[in-house]
Amino acid sequence: MSSCYDGLLEGEDRALASGPLDALIARSERMTMAGFGPIVTYSRKVFIPLTKLCRDVCHYCTFASTPSRVDTAYMSREAVLAVARAGAAAGCREALFTLGDRPEARYAAAREALGQLGHSTTLSYVEEMARAVLDETGLLPHINAGLMDDADYAALRPVSASMGLMLETVSERLSQKGGPHHGSPDKWPAHRLASIEAAGRAAVPFTTGLLIGIGETREERIEALIAIRDLHRRYGHIQEVIIQNFRAKPGTLMVDHPEPSLEDHLWTIAMARLVLGPDMVIQAPPNLHAPEELAALLRAGVNDWGGVSPVTPDHVNPEAPWPHLALLEQATVAAGRVLRERLAIGPAYALEADRWSEPAIARKVRQSIDARGLPVTDGWHAGTGDLAPALASGGATAGSAEIDAIIAAARSGERLDEDAIIRLFEADGSHVEQITQAADRLRREVVGDAVTHVINRNINYTNICLYKCGFCAFSKGSTKAMRGPAYRLDLEEVGRRAAEAWDRGATEVCLQGGIHPDYDGNTYLSVIKAVRDAAPGIHIHAFSPLEVTHGATTLGLSLEDYLTQLRDAGLSTLPGTAAEILDDEIRDIICPDKLNTQEWLEVMRTAHRVGLRTTATIMYGHVEGYRHWARHLLRVRDLQVETGGFTEFVPLPFVHMEAPIWRKGRSRSGPSFRETILMHAVARLVLNPVIVNIQASWVKLGATGVAAALRAGVNDLGGTLMDESITRAAGGLNGQLCDPAQMAAYAAEAGRHSVQRTTLYGRVAARELEAAE
Known part of the structure; x- marks a missing residue:
């Protein structure tokens, strides 16, 4: 009998996609444990919303705003560094720059503000602020700045450890009239795929992913995963893939749009694992689910919780506060996993920092990590007289029989x-x-x-x-x-x-x-x-x-x-x-x-x-x-x-x-x-x-x-x-x-x-x- 996934998947994967969810999750969990063992990572970071102005008008977004609704078009240097310094004092290692896509193309107020800052483009100002954060606080910048081309990546690579752009979907239907991306020129799939490919040419460790539940079909989700897989096979630069579930937000055109169920999210995570393989880092935001649901996400194939900030809120999902790190660790340990901090650059890329980073970034990364590519956080160094830290284990870790x-x-x-x-x-x-x-x-x-x-x-x-x-x-x-x-x-x-x-x-x-x-x-x-x-x-x-x-x-x-x-x-x-x-x-x-x-x-x-x-x-x-x-x-x-x-x-x-x-x-x-x-x-x-x-x-x-x-x-x-x-x-x-x-x-x-x-x-x-x- 033919499947709706014919032409996309083959053999066992096609059968699993159409079959019982439990069997799909079991296969995904085995692959995840084979690739990463029990380790689940997260990044301790601060979020720097450099500008909330954006030329796109996505129908589900509460992050983007207009000049009349913001106090200032861009954060000042002093404001940026204040956030970064607070993060450094709280033990953060990453500064995530979030911003709208090229607001100067839509708003005169953005162009005027940039001129007063001495810049002609938002990306130019991003470069200056990322350099300031890197030089003055030591935090490693991760930049989400929307569509970029080869020249943009070349300019920002020296001041960032990694960059990102959510593919979200490959469905062009969703950019047409009546769709959630209508009126958002930067959300056309071909443009986003071209930008992700340019990141590969620039050898930028890159984060991308899907936003599920905005009107796409399951077949279209698989098509998006395959597009990501094929780009990664060509360039090797996709350090993690986020499978994010849509949340309906008050004040948006999609406030009454149904949210995807937990089972639908689990299915998509597990399919991502099957399509992308055992070595791909797969992330799901922990603040978009109840704590008791996190173990299910891990079983489905998640091995990273993304950024968690002790200092700043999730500006993209302000209605969903980050779980306290102690609670996140508790939920992770209860699932038989081990929660460990990572850098803005993923472990596999940190171990090859000379290839994936500029020299100044590579030096900082290299001197921070252990032989797994994860940052050393125990405060101990050989020969220094440091007190030996306790190697607390928490609960029983999965894989003990091996x-x-x-x-x-x-x-x-x-x-x-x-x-x-x-x-x-x-x-x-x-x-x-x-x-x-x-x-x-x-x-x-x-x-x-x-x-x-x-x-x-x-x-x-x-x-x-x-x-x-x-x-x-x-x-x-x-x-x-x-x-x-x-x-x-x-x-x-x-x-x-x-x-x-x-x-x-x-x-x-x-x-x-x-x-x-x-x-x-x-x-x-x-x-x-x-x-x-x-x-x-x-x-x-x-x-x-x-x-x-x-x-x-x-x-x-x-x-x-x-x-x-x-x-x-x-x-x-x-x-x-x-x-x-x-x-x-x-x-x-x-x-x-x-x-x-x-x-x-x-x-x-x-x-x-x-x-x-x-x-x-x-x-x-x-x-x-x-x-x-x-x-x-x-x-x-x-x-x-x-x-x-x-x-x-x-x-x-x-x-x-x-x-x-x-x-x-x-x-x-x-x-x-x-x-x-x-x-x-x-x-x-x-x-x-x-x-x-x-x-x-x-x-x-x-x-x-x-x-x-x-x-x-x-x-x-x-x-x-x-x-x-x-x-x-x-x-x-x-x-x-x-x-x-x-x-x-x-x-x-x-x-x-x-x-x-x-x-x-x-x-x-x-x-x-x-x-x-």
């Missing part, structure tokens, strides 16, 4: 695949607690409740380095370095510090430095000799894989021959630093002249082969994504299965404050606290059972962060680090020494006990224990 299945596979020792690991890193809401508790149970079963540490001293013998890693604030290019003095310790001083560390109870010295232009392989052998002569009994944990490679290359030796020489000279173990992210896509950005992934792995493989144990690290939270984290963990795991040479895994969150790559606006501002805790917990699960020790860096996490990590699968706090300098050079504030008493306090805070260990996780001899007391 998380349980991944956890079960990890506990059994199975090698997880990339997608499963990414799913763990994407966890939010109650899933975070689900993962951290599982990791901590596994920790207890594998290594018990002791929190171990080693008494050690850092000796960074030079900060002069030939390499220019973008994340490193420690290294200096010469003795005339801009950021603090460059130095090079002589061998006598290296030996003195090692002897002093031994006398103070240290069992280990950790030696690393920059790649000094005068260093060769003999330099590192001399450093070992200096330490061994000064402190014969101390464990020498020294030399990153980059230093090892530099030493071998300068002497013309193979890695195996050189590592054997280092071992025979007294080297005990190697730190697994210089790993950063073990994926060359990222290394090409942050350290292009450094070891590549396979070279780092080969140093570790060779060290293990000659009997030298090593640690493994990851430095995360800068330019990489969850897929890169997954690849890193799997590469470490695979090498451990091959060699068994890693003693521990050490997550190191990026400390951004003084890092060159951050100061240039090329990186994020470190990981969020959620990401940081998940890194430790997920590492425990992914590396099970081949690496049993997961370490937290007290230097990076601070006291409260350490306590949280110890409840998320961590069993070791590393070294006491007399003279820690690398994190401090990056702007870290958490001190340079954590004595055994503080280690014990960290453990006690998590309800556990502290135990001193050797570098290789052995028992400490009586002499060292006595000296450390």
